[in-house]
Amino acid sequence: MSGTGSAKGRMAGIEILRFFSAFAVLVWHYQHFFFRSASASIEVVRDTQPLYTLLHPFYEFGWLGVNVFWTISGFIFFNRYLSKIVAREVRGGLFFLNRFSRLYPLHFVTLIAVALLQACYVRENHTFFVYPYNTPYDFFVNVIFASGWLTPYTDSFNGPVWSVSTEIVIYVAFFLLARFFRIGLVWTLLIVCLSAAAGGLLIHQQIKGSGSNIVFCAFYFFMGGAVHLLYERLRGTIEAHRAATIGACCVAYAGLFAVCAIFGGTKYLAATIVAPVSIVLLHAIEPWIPARLASPIADLGNTTYASYLIHFPLQLATVIGLQRLGMSSATVAMSPWFLAAYLVVVFLLARLVYRTLEAPAQTWLRRRLAWLGARPAAGESGTAR
Template identity: 35%
Template structure:
């Protein structure tokens, strides 16, 4: 039997997801210094607030793998039992995911397509991602730019992780249907992801981290049932702190396997367990989680706008080494993400789900 946590939101995980999305912006700040897809003129140490955010500039891309792990945890928590008990159909499951992901994706894809045409009309290349042709447009429209059919990065390239998640949702639904063998199947898919990574790191890291996240949920549920919630929170918190102290203080280099397979699962488990103890802790973080998808998808088109504006005003790209420019960028990004969540994503979800619920004559 698949157990389930109580139905309240885990606000600490919402906050973590929102912060992870913003971490990606630090990792992608280097985009402003690319010439085409060449970052050779980029001086990493001159980026804004480098001393404070050196780790994010160097390894912020791993926040995407954290997304996968959080998704795996949440999906096993919210949907595994419902799927196995047939209380949610494949049509309903697919519609929920489509209505959540597709509207903002197609809007940002179209905006990037236009912006790249504007950019390439005044430059000898596109901004950072170069495979902006009809074939890759087709892949993007069908949310398939990271399924292995692509020949390069294209359009709003950060969508690659969402493209992989679409495949993960399909495998997740299939392994939950029988209602048994869920753990061995999840372990098997973890091992497959580990085998594929890093050569096929998009699909490999997706499989590895999503199913590690799912196994983390099941491990937390087992631990709480046998050790109690308070003791579980204490043990997981100590283990989490120990793992991160080792990584940040005693490890000579960052092992991506250690981060993905140890640090991220312990962080998620500890925060979820603490959130179970104090359900309203960091409730304000729900908003940060709500806008995480928007901030993740909007940041690249906003970078093109900032680059075009800088060029038009006659500034050198070195202006993006200035801290005030980064602060302005984050302020605009968060404002746009709030507007997107309220006026695009939520209305689109309600509209699409209402149409499905409305009977036809």
């Protein structure tokens, strides 16, 4: 990874943000344990969930972690790939092999796991668990990694993967724009403005579906790219005045919280501002993060993709297990200890999955498909979901 901070090759601050974004999604999806049936859907009073006082921002708005993920991806991809694609140092084969080898193996494994577990769940409950669209066609759509944009719904099989699927479309757009148009700050800001306008229109008209997913992903991804390009332009000023930069970020947070408190209903504004401000803040303090913490933080970052993909099949397996023990997940999930166990197990299992499946599969695919002109890129493993 080409460095954008003073400590080149390190993005410990960004890894911390990725971890908390994953944490937010895990807490948001904790409501799955309160699933009753397809007709009743999920029955949960949010403020009765365990440790609600402490975790209420995640219980209420944890889904915005996806938007933050998209922004982080834009920042990292512009940092890692933009100049190399423009200079033709990275060809299409290498770029897309890196993405395929990073994302697809775990996606396929968790897809099969969910398909088998849903079959078990349906046999006992005569309905699917949480995500209802699990036809052979939906399976095919998931196999080709298109659940976020090829169907008008996203709640099929391993539902959370829809956001990764949508991001793949933006990867293609990013590569083509970098390769053939040599996009810079002006182009990137134009894309951000156009996607913001389109997204605002979709929200106003309450239009949802594959088109809106792509528009919103494009907005956050290219906004992350714009943050990278602006950071590069202001690097000298930021590095010379780190304390002032941190102060400005804190003022931005305070202003955002004040606006949200006064006007309410500003969740999209919150995600739009929090993500880039947090990236700038964490990247600015990068040199102050002790080197001895770099490896543990990288390990946290490496758990994010796995935690995102394994938490739903883990929930499904847990619910099936509890049912066979004659216990209700809705009752058990009210315990703070169960919540803590759920979070700890997800991240520990994610770390194991990364080491035993993700990283080895990634290396194997890149070696086997070397004919595409690809070669393993140093530091690739912790770059993006």
